[in-house]
Amino acid sequence: MDISHALLIPMIPLLIFLVLGVFYNKIKPAVSGYVGVMGMLVSFGLSIYTAYQYFLVNGQIDGVYQSISQKTVWMRFTDTLHIDMGVLIDPISVMMLVVVSTISLMVQIYSRGYMKGDSGYTKFFAYLSLFTFSMFGLVLATNLFQIYIFWELVGVSSFLLIGYYYTKPSAVAAAKKAFIVTRFADFGFLIGILIIGYYTGTYDFETLNQPDGAAILSWTSGSFMGLSILTWALILIFIGGAGKSAMFPLHIWLPDAMEGPTPVSALIHAATMVVAGVFLVARLFPMYYFVEDGFALQVVAYVGAFSALFAAVIAVTQTDIKRVLAFSTMSQLGYMMLALGVSGYEGHEGVGYTASMFHLFTHAMFKALLFLGAGSVIHAVHSNYLKDMGGLRKFMPLTNITFLVAALAISGVPPLAGFWSKDEILVAAFEQNKLIYLVGVLVAGLTAFYIFRIYFGIFWGKETQYKHPPQESPASMTLPLVILAFLSIVVGFIPFSEFISADKAGFEGHLNYPLAAIATAVGLVGIGLAYFFYKKENDLSDRFVHAFGQFYTWTFHKFYFDELYLFITKKILFKNVSYPIAYFDKKYVDGTMEGVGNKTVWFSEKIKKIQSGRLQDYAFAFVSGVVVLALIFVYFLKN
């Protein structure tokens, strides 16, 4: 299969970024929006074409999807250890291409309406293109180092876009926080990469992922603290992934990242960048599964399950609708991690892997839709807070309907997209680990409850009096909403298990009716509770808040994790480590260098009197020098 056109997919956004970035002042805002959208349209078309060619025409050989790569050696260390640059086409990368290009296209169209009149319009589209380029590069990476490079690039573009409103101190702080937290996690990732490079002698995914390959067999080569070194490397790589995917306890940056413009939240912090962590684990899945009987995979499963529950509980109490969605994203990412964690490898055993990727796919659609819908509401009301909203269904019918579709999809109501993927995750969890299954069901209920809490809060609830009656958003914003709503309804019917599975062979997926019924029932109970609590204005929710008392306060403050981190960094790290080191640096390191400089100046001040400017002084010095030299030559250096 010819994959040379796959290289164009990331290159087009890069080109647009360069054009918009270089001619930033010369391009009219109206033009830059079209340039961005048109470029994305081409990338989108190519991605769909690639997916069609790969999945339906000629990606398979003997029923197994092939990994096709095209690469050149970039840096050579030894014959086996070299860093390549290239593109790798396999089921998950093609699936991610479709996700990233679809969501990017929708968000760019939406941004043309949402960002209208903003002074940095062109800059915004340039950043979006940079992000899209980096994300394409990440999913197409052929080896660990290439993925790491693009991993950092998406981090940078996320930093730029969170801090887009750079005059707002909270946005600046959020951007820094996101960058530092993920960077901290990436440190683990880098160490993991280096360990893998050292022990297996390769960075290449295709070599690393052969189930019977040397990379996986070499795990016995050494152990550290009771675990093999390769397991440690995988756990460290997972820490990198957990940082990007906002897993507990590295989740603190994601809610704050909502300071960025809403389209950015939809693109980066809901659908694409944050799933990079899940993608990374999926990319190295054979390693996670085979090295030391999948110990690292167990870590993934428990961290994912805990994050899912933790975030869902917090999401119930938040009043900023974007933060509710942020915690919801974290919770759903936990779901995907959990699914990977309980997955097997061959045939139907690998249902968790399939389910995780399926959920990634469907979640991207409906979560982007939720964010874009929230953006539409915020655009109309000019507030992020639930208290400023209510009864909006009369003013914004289209937003109302599309938001409802997304909310039903995330709650797992059949036959929408979320139902199918969530069901598969729960099936996988049920077969492997009952505890994780219970957590999954509980989270499903909580998800339905909190999402309908904000849905009723925004579109029903109290009849808020608005100063200016809110208006439905322009067509450029509602069009993506409608398209995404359509996708949220239909993508669940894609027979995902035949396309994407851990061993790439595919299997026949089927619905597990009892489990599906339980999950749906739990979801409906959550929706029902939200209906009673929030459909009409009443004090039911307040009474429950009182019943929970202290627990509610804790949850409302996100279990004080921000404060805990601030305490650890400011009070302990900065005070006891950073300040002494900074003092030493200023006083002694800088002091030495400054001392040398100051002494030189002082000395030259002293001797500059010699330069009198009088001709005779110089002549005298010259003559006496000649005389002294002559004496030396005559008396001391005779021969």
Add this chain to the structure above:
Amino acid sequence: MITDISLYEVLTITTLLFFIGVYGFITRKNLISMLISVELILNASVLNFVFFNQYLYPEMLQGAIFSIFIIAVAAAETALAVAIIINLYRKISSVEVADVENMKY
């Protein structure tokens, strides 16, 4: 050539001439006097060239030609120096060394 005069006497004279020039160059306060002192130094060396030529290689003329060369260079140099001094005088109405201290640090 005066055969009675030995190289020793001639060298004494040129050395005296040279150091008179050096002394004048260092002690004179006037730029014109300094220029004259430089001329003395040059003439001392020219004399040396001529005498050494005569004593060592009487049949050749390189020393004499070199001395003419030096005289030409000295003339050019003097013209330049005088031009500078005249310009200086126009600017500060003085040719005293003490007044030309602008080169100081």
